[in-house]
Amino acid sequence: MEKEKSFFNKLDAVLSPIGNKLGNEKHLQAIANGMLFGLPFLVIGSFFLIFANPPIDLSRYNPQTANAFMHFMANWKHFATAHYDAITLPYNLTMGIYGVICAFGIGHELSKIYKRNAAMDGMIALTTYLMVTTTVKNSKISLTYLGTNGIFVAIIIALLSVELNRLLLKLHLQIKLPDSIPPMVAVFINSLIPVTANIIVFYGANLLVVALTAHSFPVFITDLLTPATSLATNIWGFILIVTLGNLLWLIGVNGASIVFPIVFTIGVAQTGLNAALVNKGMDPTHLMNLQMFRISVLGGSGNTLGLILLMIRSKSKKLKTLGSLSFIPGLCSINEPIIFGCPIVFNPILGIPFLISPIVNLLLTYAAQNMHLISLGYIVDPxxxxxxxxxxxxxxxxxxxxxxxxxxxxAMLIYWPFFKVYEKNQLKLEEN
Known part of the structure; x- marks a missing residue:
């Protein structure tokens, strides 16, 4: 018991000062608190996504031999497919616009720290973010980069937008009004210059990027961060790509959206090769199949289902409540509520096991497949x-x-010592 306490004390002595220093930095505080604005939307949106994708492969469904449960699942799948757009609309306008919510939330929180007009700064950041990330064609707005794909851009725009507004005030670039002007009218008039400046600076920068690269700023960032697909054909390259994606998550970038096309495509291709072998009566031989990808995101990026189980039993009210709400989405590998709710983003304490756990699980899975302790994947599961x-x-x-x-x-064992340190700090905050 004394050794355990000594270990926690040493780990706490190393990690807590780093976490406290980063936690007290105003921009990081704004990012963490701003992301919490969208937490209810993430939780509700994830349930609609699950409902729209029932766990059944209709290509393997035989109505002549299926039992009552499989009939129910097939009917659910047919219903979900026929009404997919209607079912996923709540998802598209909750989790699907998480970047929009974060742009407002982060701008609002940073402005509040500076004791400015938080609502107006948040709205300016949101509007500027929309200009940079969306395209409008035939009266239709593209939603591609309004969700978690656009988080990194939302962070940049929100922080810089508020700083630009502060700079304009420091330079006295505002309209002087008499005291007799009503407050709401004064807010309206004094917002004209910041709104104009944000459009010129950020939308102008986006147009410059488009002119130089033929891509919008979000696409340019995504292309810049996408590694070579050839790395994913072996275990070490696969681990490197997955770790890169998880590193990006730690700075607020949707790493899964960047590495997903690479590892998922390789996984499906190798699973197809295994299926062809099984169809010929042979044993599957391709180790980098879709099962490896599923395990790399077991419970979501960072293998956070183990963390969720620890949170459910936490003494911290915040962590326990968040863990309980995130359990069902976590079963389906949807963990944005955990990543942005704990948060794991910009969190050096939970960031370490977030990187380590998938690496350990992938190595164990690769070894287990090699030793025939488990079967190789040969079916593309939903x-x-x-x-x-x-x-x-x-x-x-x-x-x-x-x-x-x-x-x-x-994964629980890997997260446990780091979680205990984070829980201790969280309990101190709740006591205060």
Whole structure:
């Protein structure tokens, strides 16, 4: 017991000063608090996404031999497919516009720290963000970079927008008004110059990027961060790409959206090769199949399902409540509520296991497949399906389900010491 306390004290002594220093930095505070604006939308949106993607592969469904449960699942799938746009509309306008919410929230929180007009600064940041990230064609607005794909741009725009507004005030670039002017009218008039300046600076910068690269700023950033696809064909390259994606998450960039096309495409291709071998009566041989990708995001990026289980039993009210709300989405590998709610973004304490856990799980899975302790994936299972269903559907082997559950407990062990340090700091904040 004394050794355990000594270990926690040493870990706390190293990590807590770093976490406290970063936590007290006003811009990082604004990012963390601003992202919490969208937490309810993330939670609700994730449920609609799950409902729109029932866990069944209709290509393997035979109505002549299926039982009542499979009939129900098939009917659900047909209903979801027929009404997909209507079902996913709440998702598209909650989680799908998380970047918009963050642009306002971060701008609002930073402005509040500076004791400015937080609502107006937040609206200016939001409007500027929309100009930089969207295109309008035939009266239709593109939603591509309004969700988690646009988080990094939202952070940049929100912080710089508020700083630009502060600079204009310091330079006395505002309209002087007599005291007799009503406050709301004064706010309206004094917002004209900041709004104009934001459009000129940020929208102008976006037009410059488009002129030089033929891409908008969000696309330019995405292309800049996308690694070579050839790396994903071996375990070390795969781990490198997954780790890169998780590193990006730690600075607020949707790393999964960047690495997903690479590792998912490789996984599907190798799973298809395994399926061809099984169809010929042969054993599958391709290790970098879709199962590897699913395990790299077991519970979401960073393998956070283990963290969620720890949070559910936490003494911290915030962490316990957030863990309980995130459990069902986490079963389906949707963990934005955890990433932005804890937050893990800009959090050096939880960031370490967030990087380590997927690496350990991938190495164990690669070894287990090599040693034939589990089956290689040869079926392309549906996305947004509870992990235990994916584990079985990818190979039709119950050993895989047991192995995936084991990986979750291993993730819990990896997160545990770091979580205890973070929980201790969180409890201090709640006591104050």
């Amino acid at each position: 996305s947004f399906t509870p992990f235990f269903a994916q584990a079985y559907m990818c190979s039709l082997d119950w050993r895989n389900v047991i192995f995936w559950i084991l990986l979750i407990f291993i």
